[in-house]
């Protein structure tokens with residue numbers, strides 16, 4: 001498998017991705033050759049696809065057709081409006097649950113590779129923790145057949161061994177034979193910044209966990225009205241969003257009331273666990289006036305407060 005990507009150190013070009021390349025035969029039963037574009041030369045079809053999603057979301061939010069309250073809502077929106085399948089074109093979305101990706105992978109903890117910045121090509125060798133690396137890539141007919149005497153050897157260096165050292169200390173450094181003169185560097189100082197960071201500031205994320213919360217009727221991401229005991233002894237009704245669920249307890253991120261039906265996130269995050277019994281009802285978000293103001297039906301809020309005999313917090 002031949003991969004071209006940018007040199008984003010947190011995703012593709014650092015010790016952990018190198019360790020993954022070395023595990024290619026074990027993990028995906030084929031060899032992997034990974035090439036890194038020079039800084040700011042890594043634009044590809046995936047950037048256009050990211051742009052399609054961002055543009056569609058911005059348009060829908062501006063036209064008040066959609067409110068991105070949580071990752072699951074964004075996924076549902078994309079699936080409904082952007083997924084396509086024709087004879088010549090397919091766009092598919094995948095939902096990844098929290099926990100679906102194995103993040104704790106001690107076998108991939110290796111020492112930082114000195115000279116990472118200069119490398120633009122690495123490939124697996126069939127042996128874990130052993131790679132071959134080159135400062136530049138070449139796909140001339142000789143390189144393709146793995147023969148010696150690259151047609152571009154005036155510019156392109158030969159493959160060299162790059163041994164990774166498994167490590168429990170994540171800050172140690174190993175020498176790369178391919179770049180003896182490279183300066184010492186850590187992973188976050190490598191070639192270029194990530195070019196694929198999604199601009200999430202237009203999307204109000206509801207933290208990480210978007211799993212439905214079972215039979216209680218309330219779900220992670222739901223906005224709810226909650227009864228809260230106040231210091232003065234008189235309980236009040238607050239509005240918040242469910243961010244996690246554990247048994248009959250809900251972790252709620254509380255909002256601050258600006259005026260009737262209008263709420264904002266407080267400057268200081270106000271999160272606490274509440275039992276199901278303290279939840280009065282769910283309340284749907286009507287619209288987002290801009291990034292900060294959330295509009296709810298004020299009549300519904302007042303009616304709920306009246307029934308529960310609570311004052312608004």
Ligand SMILES: [Zn+2]
Pocket residue numbers: 138139140141142143144150151152153156
């Ligand atoms: Zn060549």
